[in-house]
Amino acid sequence: SNPGQQAHRVVWRVPQPNGRPPVELSASGQGTTASEAQAAAWESLYLQAAVKQKSLQASAAEAAKQQREDELQQQLRDAAAGRQQQLENAMSVLSSEAAGELAAKHNAVVQRLRIATHDEVVAHQAGYYCTLHWSWEDPNG
DSSP: OOTTOEEEEEEEEEOOSTTOOOEEEEEEEEESSHHHHHHHHHHHHHHHHHHTHHHHHHHHHHHHHHHHHHHHHHHHHHHHHHHHHHHHHHHHTOOHHHHHHHHHHHHHHHHHTTEEEEEEEEEETTEEEEEEEEEESSTTO
16 A cells, blocks of 8 residues: 555455355445545456356345245245144044034034935044045935
8 A cells, every 4th residue: 555545445245046155246446535545446347247247147046045945934934833733723622522513513404405424533742633535325415
């Protein structure tokens, strides 16, 4: 640095996709005042960026897209976990009285509409899990 000269350095980091380290552009400028040095540094950085504009834009766009996709995937995972928790909570709060009432309503419907039923019951962490299959007793409905 010359006596009476001011120096300024700027660094720009452009994010990259796939966890790669950012591209770093840096430039220095000198001038008789701090603002001249800063302006010279920014001008130099601008000229570097102009040469690499397309690749920097593509990298930044890809990094932003990947971040949005990662956030979306996390939202989907969180929503699935929330639905699973709701399901487990709902399955565990059915009282024996409510189960009996549900069974009575089920039996009334299948008898009135002549529906053949088959259920598959398996133990579940919240109690039991039942898959119910209905088919018409009369093929014509």
